[in-house]
Amino acid sequence: MTEISIPPETAVADARLETLVERLRRRARLVLALRLAVLVFLVGGWELGVRTGLIDPFFFGQPSGIVVKLIDWFSNGTSIGPLWKQIWVTIYEAGAGFLIGAVAGILCGITLGRNQLLSDVFSIYIKVANSIPRVVLGSIFIVALGLGAASKIALAVVMVFFVVFANAFQGVREADKNLIANARILGASNWQMTRAVVIPSALSWILASLHVSFGFALVGAIVGEFLGAREGMGLLIATAQGSFDSNGVFAAMIVIAVVALVAEWILTMIEDRLLTWRPETTVNE
Amino acid sequence: MTITPSAIELKQIARRFVTPTGHVLSALEDFDLTIAPGEFCAIVGPTGCGKSTTLGLVAGLARPQAGAVTLFDAPVNGVDRRVGFVFQQDAVFPWRNVLGNVMAGPLFRGVAKDKAEAQARDWIVRVGLKGFEDHHPHQLSGGMRKRVALAQTFINNPQVLLMDEPFSALDVQTRELMQEELLQLWAQAKSAVLFVTHDLDEAILLADRVAVLTTRPARVKSVHTIDLPRPRDVATLRYDERFIAIARKINDDLREEVLRARAGH
Ligand SMILES: Nc1ncnc2c1ncn2[C@@H]1O[C@H](COP(=O)(O)OP(=O)(O)OP(=O)(O)O)[C@@H](O)[C@H]1O
Numbered sequence: 043m044t045e046i047s048i049p050p051e052t053a054v055a056d057a058r059l060e061t062l063v064e065r066l067r068r069r070a071r072l073v074l075a076l077r078l079a080v081l082v083f084l085v086g087g088w089e090l091g092v093r094t095g096l097i098d099p100f101f102f103g104q105p106s107g108i109v110v111k112l113i114d115w116f117s118n119g120t121s122i123g124p125l126w127k128q129i130w131v132t133i134y135e136a137g138a139g140f141l142i143g144a145v146a147g148i149l150c151g152i153t154l155g156r157n158q159l160l161s162d163v164f165s166i167y168i169k170v171a172n173s174i175p176r177v178v179l180g181s182i183f184i185v186a187l188g189l190g191a192a193s194k195i196a197l198a199v200v201m202v203f204f205v206v207f208a209n210a211f212q213g214v215r216e217a218d219k220n221l222i223a224n225a226r227i228l229g230a231s232n233w234q235m236t237r238a239v240v241i242p243s244a245l246s247w248i249l250a251s252l253h254v255s256f257g258f259a260l261v262g263a264i265v266g267e268f269l270g271a272r273e274g275m276g277l278l279i280a281t282a283q284g285s286f287d288s289n290g291v292f293a294a295m296i297v298i299a300v301v302a303l304v305a306e307w308i309l310t311m312i313e314d315r316l317l318t319w320r321p322e323t324t325v326n327e
Numbered sequence: 328m329t330i331t332p333s334a335i336e337l338k339q340i341a342r343r344f345v346t347p348t349g350h351v352l353s354a355l356e357d358f359d360l361t362i363a364p365g366e367f368c369a370i371v372g373p374t375g376c377g378k379s380t381t382l383g384l385v386a387g388l389a390r391p392q393a394g395a396v397t398l399f400d401a402p403v404n405g406v407d408r409r410v411g412f413v414f415q416q417d418a419v420f421p422w423r424n425v426l427g428n429v430m431a432g433p434l435f436r437g438v439a440k441d442k443a444e445a446q447a448r449d450w451i452v453r454v455g456l457k458g459f460e461d462h463h464p465h466q467l468s469g470g471m472r473k474r475v476a477l478a479q480t481f482i483n484n485p486q487v488l489l490m491d492e493p494f495s496a497l498d499v500q501t502r503e504l505m506q507e508e509l510l511q512l513w514a515q516a517k518s519a520v521l522f523v524t525h526d527l528d529e530a531i532l533l534a535d536r537v538a539v540l541t542t543r544p545a546r547v548k549s550v551h552t553i554d555l556p557r558p559r560d561v562a563t564l565r566y567d568e569r570f571i572a573i574a575r576k577i578n579d580d581l582r583e584e585v586l587r588a589r590a591g592h
């Protein structure tokens with residue numbers, strides 16, 4: 043009995059494993075199918091609503107109209123110039139603002155977080171600055187810096203800086219006291235402590251803030267263009283709005299969403315690379 | 328008592344904290360303890376009485392409100408290079424692999440990179456972690472992380488070694504193994520050891536002397552000399568009659584304090 047039962051047992055185990063893998067795969071397919079179904083339902087419902095007269099395309103646009111608009115923009119250019127130019131201008135403004143704001147935020151956050159007195163004094167102002175709607179500053183920047191890229195970059199910097207700064211600051215303050223004590227006992231100088239303990243432990247906070255803040259940089263650039271500009275996606279939206287072209291507004295929105303998603307993807311790749319030491323479960327999710 | 332030099336001396340120490348409610352909490356009062364160079368001294372006492380606080384003072388991580396802490400007859404002013412500290416909590420760097428963690432001390436102290444790496448590889452072998460050099464702490468078991476902490480500490484060749492319940496999170500078998508390793512390492516390094524533990528058997532197995540602390544505010548209630556011969560066999564010594572006699576005596580002392588601690592709360 044025992045002699046014969048060994049091979050079937052392993053076969054059973056194999057089969058069980060196979061069904062488990064198969065089940066997981068089936069579930070993944072199901073989720074994907076349902077996601078597609080939701081999309082088709084929403085977009086299809088929208089289109090159908092327009093065709094049956096339930097939804098007024100003048101106010102709410104029409105999916106097929108948006109697609110036509112996108113194709114038209116890509117092939118013939120927009121009313122304010124080639125589409126690629128507008129996308130590039132907005133990416134440039136948001137990207138430059140993001141880089142400047144992030145670097146400045148990280149540097150200030152770490153410096154302030156490492157100094158007990160400074161951080162006690164400034165923590166209250168950080169809270170205040172963080173709660174002010176900073177978009178309002180856009181008007182001031184347009185007046186001060188003009189209609190060019192500088193005013194949009196400035197607004198993006200302000201949008202990004204405080205988020206990154208607050209997170210870097212908090213990350214430094216939250217650094218494990220045990221790790222700091224351990225590093226000191228092992229012989230770390232202040233600078234070595236910053237490099238070997240403080241920055242690595244603040245890194246997950248900082249990276250999390252970078253994720254959100256690229257979105258903020260985009261908002262800053264677009265709102266800036268909205269308020270006054272000669273080119274860019276914000277101006278494109280403002281122009282479409284001015285000519286009551288809701289399909290144009292939606293089309294521009296889709297283009298911006300794609301830009302944001304690509305940036306998000308790049309940031310996730312960087313994050314995974316920098317945080318390889320973390321348990322896999324958090325990385326793979 | 329004697330005029331032999333001391334490795335660690337705590338004289339009339341007081342350490343007080345201000346609690347969040349504004350009261351003063353006295354962790355140590357009139358605390359006296361002296362450890363000779365090369366001596367292994369264990370500290371036992373009720374939970375929360377001030378054992379970790381004591382180690383923190385010796386390490387120079389905090390200052391006493393009264394009294395003097397000296398290392399080799401010189402007053403402690405901040406963290407001293409001759410001190411090694413194995414913390415109660417996990418304190419290895421999660422973003423560095425085993426090699427990077429063990430190398431950290433020498434690198435901080437300005438040893439050249441290739442030399443530090445050679446030393447680290449040597450220590451990794453000695454604590455039995457060969458083959459795990461590239462693993463990160465989250466990929467190791469609790470016992471393996473403790474070994475990393477030991478290697479990280481021992482590589483700096485500390486003359487004064489502070490250990491705060493280093494083995495309390497381990498299962499009995501692993502703990503015995505680590506205790507044996509510790510005794511071997513100590514026999515080679517000849518450092519003065521201050522070893523905090525909750526486990527009375529562990530204290531007697533390892534130490535030359537066991538200090539029993541009172542409840543908070545902690546003082547040294549009694550010091551027991553453990554005259555069991557070395558080298559000691561960690562696995563069997565606890566069944567020895569002399570061991571049992573000593574354990575009974577210290578246990579009575581300790582129980583009294585633990586009961587008082589209970590009654591006080
Ligand atoms: N930073 C602090 N602020 C306020 N009180 C503190 C602080 N550190 C320690 N204490 C208090 O001092 C007392 C002694 O703490 P300590 O950590 O030394 O105890 P312990 O003997 O190591 O306890 P255990 O055996 O549980 O580790 C405790 O009552 C604790 O609440």
Ligand SMILES: [Mg+2]
Nearest residue numbers: 378379415491
């Ligand atoms: Mg403790």
